[in-house]
Amino acid sequence: MKYLDDWKDHSHLKISPTILWEYDLSRFDWQKMCRIVVLRVLQYGTKEDWYAMLNLYSGKKKVADIVRQIRNILIRDACYAAIVLEVDKKELSCFTPRV
Numbered sequence: 001m002k003y004l005d006d007w008k009d010h011s012h013l014k015i016s017p018t019i020l021w022e023y024d025l026s027r028f029d030w031q032k033m034c035r036i037v038v039l040r041v042l043q044y045g046t047k048e049d050w051y052a053m054l055n056l057y058s059g060k061k062k063v064a065d066i067v068r069q070i071r072n073i074l075i076r077d078a079c080y081a082a083i084v085l086e087v088d089k090k091e092l093s094c095f096t097p098r099v
Contacts, residue, residue, distance in 0.1 A: 002086065003083075003084055004047075004050055004051065004054060004060070004084060007050075007051050007054035007055060007059065007060075008055070010048070010051035010052070010055065011055045013048050013049075013051045013052040013055070014052050015037065015041065015045075015049050015052045015053060015056065016045070016046065016048070016049055018044075019040040019041065019043075019044040019045060019049065020036070020037070020040055023036075030056060034057060034066050035066060035069060035070050037053065037056070038053060038057070038063060038066045038067060038070065039070055039072075039073065041053045042067070042073060042077040042078075042080070042081055043074070043077060050084070060084075060085050060086065063085060064081075064085040064086075064087045067081050067085065067087075067092060068087075068091055068092055068093060069093060070092075070093060070094065071093045071094055072094065073092070073094045075094070078092050078094045
């Protein structure tokens with residue numbers, strides 16, 4: 001089993017509100033703000049936040065699709081995400097040269 005492949009077993013977990021400190025989570029649109037949520041989990045999340053994120057966005061493939069769209073990820077976070085989500089880091093926008 002690969003890292004975090006048991007995410008479905010942790011469907012009870014929720015993303016920690018502390019990583020989204022400046023948002024009113026009672027009115028937060030989790031789907032519309034998916035890039036912010038994924039970025040914050042990459043930056044500040046615990047293993048429980050990763051499980052919650054994978055459940056919220058239906059697994060590694062969908063989260064990888066979201067990560068591919070985010071340009072402002074720190075290289076260390078992008079490398080970690082590429083390993084965990086099993087994608088080539090060259091596919092991520094933050095590794096694409098900007099013209």
